[in-house]
Amino acid sequence: MQKHILIVEDEAAIRDMVAFALRKAGMEAMHAPDARAAQTAIGERVPDLILLDWMLPGMSGIDLARRLRRDELTREVPIIMLTARGEETDRVGGLDAGVDDDVVKPFSTRELLARIRAVMRRAHGEDTEGVVELGGLRIDSAAHRVFCGDQPVHIGPTEYRLLHFFITHAERVYTRSQLLDHVWGGGVYVEERTVDVHIRRLRKTLEPFGKDDLVQTVRGAGYRFSTSV
DSSP states (O other): OOOEEEEEOSOHHHHHHHHHHHHHTTOEEEEESSHHHHHHHHHHOOOSEEEEESSOSSSOHHHHHHHHHHSTTTTTSOEEEEESOOOHHHHHHHHHTTOSEEEESSOOHHHHHHHHHHHHHHHSSOSOSSEEEETTEEEETTTTEEEETTEEEOOOHHHHHHHHHHHHTTTOOBOHHHHIIIIIOTTSOOOTHHHHHHHHHHHHHHGGGTOGGGEEEETTTEEEEOSOO
């Protein structure tokens, strides 16, 4: 099925370049020069993935990402940030806002397409069939949904993958490097600091249900999922 990608970028030349590469790769590209146009486009059709520029006129990309993550319609849509900012604090700021990955300008369309495919794989359909349950949390892999008892848990795509891995590999400590290999995939370059950000986001997601303490930090070693506190 053809994937629909929304490009939110105020520079027409970059929008056109990315759109051309997406169409050549068999994807459909939608355009938006700013946050307001992006929200209008999303209202007409929810995309499978959003490419979001950091610096937008009016509302910034970071603020738009936060708004999209608060909206039930878009909270699980993967977001890749396009940014000229390469500093770690800026990249972590994007992750904290709910971004799944970032690509620093100038970038090659080949790299961008690889990142898109990697994020899409994490977000859609690499889970095994069936239901897994532990510690009061239940993952329905076929429906790609998480529940705490009968309550649905609204969770981002990367946090979903992380939680699925933890529940199916409980009581064992994993280093940041091991989690990157298992959850993000060995072929994708992601900094180890990214793991910490997504661990915090996963705990924040589970906190209203009183399940955040299942994701435990093992000082000097890494992280584990355990029902023993």
